[in-house]
Amino acid sequence: MPDTLAYLQEVNASFLENLKDGDVETSRMLLWNVLEEIAPRVASAASDRHACEFVEVLVDHMSAQQLRFFLHKMEGYFSHLWTNRYSSHVLQRLLSKVGAIVGNEVKGEADDDDDPDRAADVPPMSSLIVAMCSEVQAEWLTLINDVSASHVMRAVFCALAGRAPVLEKRGKKGKHKALQFQSAQTTAERSLVLGSSDGRLVELMSDAHAGPVLSMAVRVAP
Numbered sequence: 623m624p625d626t627l628a629y630l631q632e633v634n635a636s637f638l639e640n641l642k643d644g645d646v647e648t649s650r651m652l653l654w655n656v657l658e659e660i661a662p663r664v665a666s667a668a669s670d671r672h673a674c675e676f677v678e679v680l681v682d683h684m685s686a687q688q689l690r691f692f693l694h695k696m697e698g699y700f701s702h703l704w705t706n707r708y709s710s711h712v713l714q715r716l717l718s719k720v721g722a723i724v725g726n727e728v729k730g731e732a733d734d735d736d737d738p739d740r741a742a743d744v745p746p747m748s749s750l751i752v753a754m755c756s757e758v759q760a761e762w763l764t765l766i767n768d769v770s771a772s773h774v775m776r777a778v779f780c781a782l783a784g785r786a787p788v789l790e791k792r793g794k795k796g797k798h799k800a801l802q803f804q805s806a807q808t809t810a811e812r813s814l815v816l817g818s819s820d821g822r823l824v825e826l827m828s829d830a831h832a833g834p835v836l837s838m839a840v841r842v843a844p
Contacts (some may be wrong), residue, residue, distance in 0.1 A: 710770035
C-alpha cells in the first residue's frame with residue numbers, strides 16, 4: 623500500500639496542476655492512466671485512511687465512462703467497501719454523481735464519448751448499481767445497522783430514486799439537489815421494510831443508524 627499511496631499522491635499533484643493550467647485533455651488521459659494502474663487494487667486504495675482522500679479527488683473529476691470503469695473494478699468487494707469507514711466515503715461521493723448518468727441512460731442519451739475502447743466491456747451504470755445491490759442483498763439487515771454502510775445505503779436509495787444524496791463531507795455540509803429523470807423501481811427498500819417482523823421493524827426504526835436509512839427510503843420511494 624505504501625507504493626500505491628505514493629503513486630496516488632504524486633499523480634494527484636500532477637492532475638491538479640494540469641487542471642489549474644486548463645489542460646483538460648492531459649487531465650483526462652492522466653485519469654485513465656491512474657484508473658488502469660490502480661484497477662487491481664482499487665478496493666484497498668479506497669479503503670486506506672490516507673489514499674482514500676486522493677481517490678475522492680479523482681472521483682470528483684471522472685467522466686461518466688471513468689466512473690463506470692471505476693465502479694466495475696470494485697465488484698466482488700462491496701461488502702467490505704460499504705462497511706469500511708474510508709471507502710464508504712468514496713462510494714458516497716461516487717453515488718452522488720450516479721443520478722445524472724443513469725438519467726441519460728434512461729433517456730437513451732449516450733454518455734460522454736470519452737474513451738469507448740477502454741469502456742467497451744463495462745456495463746451501463748444502471749446495471750452496475752443493480753449488481754452492487756445484488757452483491758450485498760443478503761446483508762441488508764446487517765448493513766443498515768452499520769455506522770458506515772448505513773450512509774452508503776442512504777446514498778444508494780437516493781440514486782435509485784433519481785436524487786443526489788447529501789455528501790458526507792469532512793467538516794462541510796452538502797446540498798440536496800433533485801435530479802431530472804424517471805425514478806427507478808426501488809424494490810430493495812420495500813423488501814427491507816416489508817420483510818421485517820413488526821418487532822424487528824420497530825427496533826430498526828429506533829436504531830441510530832438504521833432509523834435514518836428507513837426514513838430516507840420512505841422519502842424517496844415512488
